[in-house]
Amino acid sequence: MATRAQATPQPLSQKGYFPVLDALRFVLALWVAIGHFEMIPIFGSFNTGTGYWLLFKHLWRSVVFGTPAVIVFFVISGFCIHLPFRGTGKIPVARYYSRRYTRILIPVLGALIIYRWVGKQQFPLWGEHSILWESPLWSLACEEIYYAAYPLLRWLRNLFHWRILLPVSFASSVAVALTHPHAGNCHVFGPFGTALMLLPVWLLGCVLAEESMSPVAMLPKLSIWLWRFLAWFGCWTAEILHFKLGISYTQTMVWFGVLAYLWVRQEIIHGKDHRPNSWLVAGGAWSYSLYLMHAQGGVLHAWLHIPKLGLLADWFIILTCSLVFAYVFFLLVEWPSHKLARRIKVQGARNVAGLGKDAQSLPLEKNQLAKEAAQV
Numbered sequence: 001m002a003t004r005a006q007a008t009p010q011p012l013s014q015k016g017y018f019p020v021l022d023a024l025r026f027v028l029a030l031w032v033a034i035g036h037f038e039m040i041p042i043f044g045s046f047n048t049g050t051g052y053w054l055l056f057k058h059l060w061r062s063v064v065f066g067t068p069a070v071i072v073f074f075v076i077s078g079f080c081i082h083l084p085f086r087g088t089g090k091i092p093v094a095r096y097y098s099r100r101y102t103r104i105l106i107p108v109l110g111a112l113i114i115y116r117w118v119g120k121q122q123f124p125l126w127g128e129h130s131i132l133w134e135s136p137l138w139s140l141a142c143e144e145i146y147y148a149a150y151p152l153l154r155w156l157r158n159l160f161h162w163r164i165l166l167p168v169s170f171a172s173s174v175a176v177a178l179t180h181p182h183a184g185n186c187h188v189f190g191p192f193g194t195a196l197m198l199l200p201v202w203l204l205g206c207v208l209a210e211e212s213m214s215p216v217a218m219l220p221k222l223s224i225w226l227w228r229f230l231a232w233f234g235c236w237t238a239e240i241l242h243f244k245l246g247i248s249y250t251q252t253m254v255w256f257g258v259l260a261y262l263w264v265r266q267e268i269i270h271g272k273d274h275r276p277n278s279w280l281v282a283g284g285a286w287s288y289s290l291y292l293m294h295a296q297g298g299v300l301h302a303w304l305h306i307p308k309l310g311l312l313a314d315w316f317i318i319l320t321c322s323l324v325f326a327y328v329f330f331l332l333v334e335w336p337s338h339k340l341a342r343r344i345k346v347q348g349a350r351n352v353a354g355l356g357k358d359a360q361s362l363p364l365e366k367n368q369l370a371k372e373a374a375q376v
Contacts, residue, residue: 002177002215005236013365018212018268018271019271019275019276019281020268020270020271021079021080021264021268021284022269022273022280022281022282022283022284022285022287023074023280023281023283023284024076024264024267024274024280024284025073025076025277025278025284025287026280026281026284026287027068027280027292028070028072028073028076028285028292028297029069029120029287029288029289029291029294031064031066031069031078031291032066032069032136032291032294033066033290033294033319033322034064034066034068034299035064035065035067035069036066036294036295036317037298037315038061038064038242039060039061039062039063039064040312040315040316041315042060042313043056043057043060043313044057044311045301045311046058046060046061050066056226059181062236062239062240062243063236065235065236065238066376067237067238067249067253068219068234068235068238068239068253068260069235070136070139070258071198071201071253071260072078072263072264072290073138073139073230073254073258073262074142074198074201074202074203074205074259075145075202075204075205075208075261075264076200076205076264077143077202077205078201078203078205078207078209079205079208079209079264080148080205080209081146081147081204081205081206082206082209082210083155083209083212084151085154086206086209086210086213088158090161090337091151091154093151093349095344097147097148097150098151098340098344099341099344099365101144101147101344102337102340102341102344103337103338103341104143104144104147104337105144105372106334106336106337106340107288107292107329107334108140108292109239109332110329110333110334111135111137111293111329112131112137113292113298114329115131115135118296118299123302131148134289135295136292136294136295138186138187138191138194141191141194141195141339142194142195142198142202144216145191145192145195146195146199146202153165153203153206157206160208162203164208165203166200166203166204167350169177169199169200169203169295170200170254172196173196173197173198173199173200173254174191174254176189176196176231177197177250177254180250181251182246182247182248183248183250183304185248185250186250186261189250192227192230196297197250197254198253198254198257199258200254200257201254201258201260201261202255204257204258204261205261205264207261208264208265208268209266209362212268221257222266222270223269224266224270224274226262227263227266227267230259230263230294231259231260231263232309234256234259234260235256238252238253238256240316259357275360285352286330286334286335287328288330288334289327289329289330289333289334290322290323290327292329293322293325293326293329294322294326295322296325296326297318297319297320297321297322297323297325297326298318298324299325300321300324300325301318301321302319302321303362304321306330323338
């Protein structure tokens with residue numbers, strides 16, 4: 001996959017196409033996977049040592065926290081969905097829904113089958129211990145709600161503009177979050193409550209889609225590495241607040257989403273003049289599969305009965321199994337769903353965003369993101 005990306009370099013800047021977001025999606029999916037398997041144990045076991053050495057190892061262990069990475073996915077998802085429809089024209093609703101759900105639900109169905117096949121504990125679809133909360137599917141449930149509501153949200157945006165829609169969404173988010181201020185996770189809010197709580201983050205991605213086409217709005221500001229550090233520090237702060245200070249991530253993630261929006265915005269600006277790593281761009285094509293299937297890499301490792309070679313070697317082997325399992329899932333399940341979704345054609349689907357000829361000239365079919373593939 002990476003060879004193809006290297007053989008045919010993507011342009012640094014092309015209207016409607018942002019290779020940096022493909023690269024970012026893979027980094028985020030990998031971040032979630034590493035958060036699941038814990039940080040690379042280069043300093044030995046996290047449970048041995050005393051004094052400052054033990055404290056240092058615990059700090060190293062806290063470097064990666066997966067939940068904020070999912071919040072960044074929401075920003076990118078809103079960006080991808082709104083980018084081709086950012087005008088005021090009519091959306092081809094039948095084509096939009098059929099492509100969207102074909103593209104997303106087939107991999108979800110495949111994931112549910114695999115979860116049930118390889119899982120040691122069988123979780124119900126609904127309830128306190130639903131598979132929605134015990135797997136990456138919790139964010140997919142929110143995504144499906146956003147996809148369903150998008151035509152209405154877009155109509156409200158055209159009617160009231162962002163200056164009204166965004167404050168209302170933030171107020172609603174805070175109100176929902178405060179109904180369970182000490183909740184340890186999102187399951188007490190349910191899919192619709194969680195989706196409403198995180199809606200402002202997704203809408204900020206829609207705002208970014210409009211800004212990305214404005215040369216005035218997208219002027220470079222600070223160093224990209226400073227923004228990356230700020231994004232990581234926000235992630236780490238949310239983790240410490242959740243696990244050490246008792247302030248649940250259900251109360252902080254929407255505010256981290258504001259930082260995520262600002263960071264992704266700067267990545268887009270930076271990506272217009274700096275080519276992202278081609279391996280990471282290629283990895284973005286199957287980042288959705290990595291997000292869905294990363295935990296099953298541990299199952300594959302157990303099936304292979306690989307002898308233990310030490311903490312560090314075992315960590316790399318398990319992560320490699322995770323990547324292999326996810327890529328095979330992409331080839332067998334996700335990629336066929338891509339091709340099937342692209343074959344769906346509904347009359348009137350071309351001039352979709354009220355942009356006239358510009359809408360047809362956008363090279364969205366070349367973009368894994370804007371090509372109706374917001375994958376979270």
